[in-house]
Amino acid sequence: MDQHKKKVIRSVAIIGAGAAGAITAAAFKAENYYERIRVFERRDRAGGTWIYDPDPLPAPPVHPGSLPPDVDPPLKVPENLPRTVPPNQQQRYALTPVYSSLTTNVPDIAMSFSDRRFAYGPFAPHYVPRQYIEDYFSHHKTDSFLVLNTTVEDVSQLSADRWRLTLREYDAVRHVDIWWDEEFDAVILANGHYSVPYVPQVPGLQTYTTLYPSRVIHSKFYRQPLLYANKRVLVIGNSASGHDIAAELVTAAHLPVYVSRRSRSRWEGPEPPTGIEWKPVIKAYLPDGTILFSDGSTLANIDTVIYSTGYLPSFPFWNSKNGSKNGSKNGSPLWDYAAGRLANNYQHTFLRDFPTLGVVGIPRVLTFRSFEYQAIALARLWSGRNTAALPSLEEQERWEKERAERKRAEGNKFHDITWDDGETMEWLGVLFRIAGLGTLTGEGRIPPALGEELVWAIEHLKKYPEPEKGDESDEHNRGVVETEGDWVVLERRVKDSLAFI
Ligand SMILES: Cc1cc2nc3c(=O)[nH]c(=O)nc-3n(C[C@H](O)[C@H](O)[C@H](O)COP(=O)(O)OP(=O)(O)OC[C@H]3O[C@@H](n4cnc5c(N)ncnc54)[C@H](O)[C@@H]3O)c2cc1C
C-alpha cells in the first residue's frame, strides 16, 4: 500500500529558491493539481548558491570540529505571532561561497534542466546559472510563488498531513523583522547544503585562532587573490575549492602556495603545478604559530590559512522537540551527523517518518538535472498520478541499511552517488519509474531522458585536463600520500569522475 496516496495534499511549501526550489516549483505547478504553492527564500532574489556576494568579510571565526546545530542554532521564535520585532543579529550563513572567477564545472547540457539550456557553455561564469535560475521562475510563471527576504525559522508537524511554518521577513525599509505562521499540507526542503562551513578539529587550532585572529578563514569567504598579495598562504583541502583557490593564489601570493592534501584530486599528476607545494594533513598547530604536518615537517610565518574543507547541511528550522509547547510532532533530528545522512530516508528524497515531507538537492551527483527527477517524482506522488508506488516501509529501510553498509565499505558518503559504476543512472531510473508518464490531457511534467549526447558530454568535456590514470596498482595512481610513522597509507579508491561536483 502506498502510504503517500492516503493524504490529500493541496498546499505545498518549498524552502529555498535555488536550483532545487526552481525545478520543484515548476514540477508542482505543471501538475495543475496543487491549489497553493509558496517558495520561501531568505535572500532578496532567486539563484541560491549562484548569487555572488562581493564582500563577505569580515569572515566569522572558524569553529574547529563544530557541527551546524552548534554554530547555526535556531532563532528564538517570539511569542504571540504575528509580531514585528527588531531585526535578527545572529549569524545565519546566508551569503554564498561563490568567488569572483568561479565558473561551472559540469558541461551545461548535463547541468541545466532538460527544457532550457544555459545562455552558453559548456562552462559558464557564475552569473549565468544565477540568471538562469531567476529566469526559470518567470519562464514557468512560478515567480508569483516566491516569498523573498523570508527565512523559514521553524517547521513543525501538527498532524500527519499538516505542517506549520514559522516565517521571518526582514523589512529593509523599516529595518524590522516581521514574524508570522503559515500552514501547509506538505513541505519540500530545497534549502541547499553549502552554507555552513566545516573545519576539522586539529590539536591546537582553537588556540591558534585566538592567538592569531583573522588568520584562519574558510574558503566560503574567499573572493579573489589580490587580498593575499605577497602573503604566505596555506590552503587545506584539495577538492574543487582548494584546487581553484590555490591555483588562483599563485598569481598573487608569496610563492610557493602550500596545499595540505588528505587525498589527491582527479586533476593532479605526480608533481604539483608550478608555484604550489604539497603538504600532507596537519598534525597540530603549535603555540608559537608553527604548523606541524603528519610527516614531521613544519611551516612557520604563515599569514593566512584557508580551510577548503567543505560544508555540512544545516536545518536550524527543523523543530525536533517532540510535544514541545508549540505542538511540534517532529520528534527527532532530520539529519544524522554521525552517519552523515538524512535520518530514515529513501532514495535521498523521501522520508519514512514523514510522508508529506520531501527533500530535493541533497546527493552529491549531477546537480540541477537530478533535482529535476526528484522534484517530478514528488510532484506526481503527491498528486496521486505516480506510476509506481514507493515500496513498503520495511523495503525502504532495507534499502537505506544496505546502502549505508555498502558506502561505508567503499569509503564513500551515503549521499555520494557515483557516475562511473552506473549508480547515477540506476538512481534516476528509480525516480523516473515512480513518476511515470504524464496524463493524456497534459498535466504533469514527464521525467526527461538522459540521452547519449548528455552522457558523452559528461564523460568527455572536462573543465580541467585529467592526467592518464594508467595502472591502478601503482602507488601514484592509487593516490595518497598520507604517512603515519613507518606506514604509507594508499588511498582506497580512485575518485569517481564526478566526485568533484
Ligand atoms: C562554490 C560552489 C561552486 C559550485 N559549482 C558547481 C558547478 O560548477 N556545477 C554544479 O553542478 N554544481 C555546483 N555547485 C553545487 C551547487 O550548490 C548546485 O549546483 C546547486 O546550485 C544547489 O542548488 P540548491 O537549490 O540545492 O541549493 P542552493 O543553491 O544553496 O539554494 C538553497 C536556497 O535556500 C535558501 N534557504 C536556505 N535556508 C533557508 C531558510 N531557512 N528559509 C528560506 N530560504 C532558505 C538559500 O538562501 C538558498 O537560496 C557548487 C557549489 C558551490 C558551493
Ligand SMILES: NC(=O)c1ccc[n+]([C@@H]2O[C@H](COP(=O)([O-])OP(=O)(O)OC[C@H]3O[C@@H](n4cnc5c(N)ncnc54)[C@H](OP(=O)(O)O)[C@@H]3O)[C@@H](O)[C@H]2O)c1
Ligand atoms: N564550479 C567550480 O569550479 C567549483 C569550485 C569550488 C567548489 N565547487 C563545488 O562546491 C562544493 C563544495 O566543494 P569544496 O571543495 O568546497 O568541498 P568538498 O568537495 O567537500 O571538499 C572538501 C575537501 O576537504 C578535504 N578535507 C576534509 N576534511 C579534511 C581534513 N580533516 N584534513 C584535510 N583535508 C580534509 C577533503 O579531502 P578528501 O577528498 O580526502 O575527503 C576535500 O579535499 C562542491 O559541490 C564543488 O563541486 C565548485
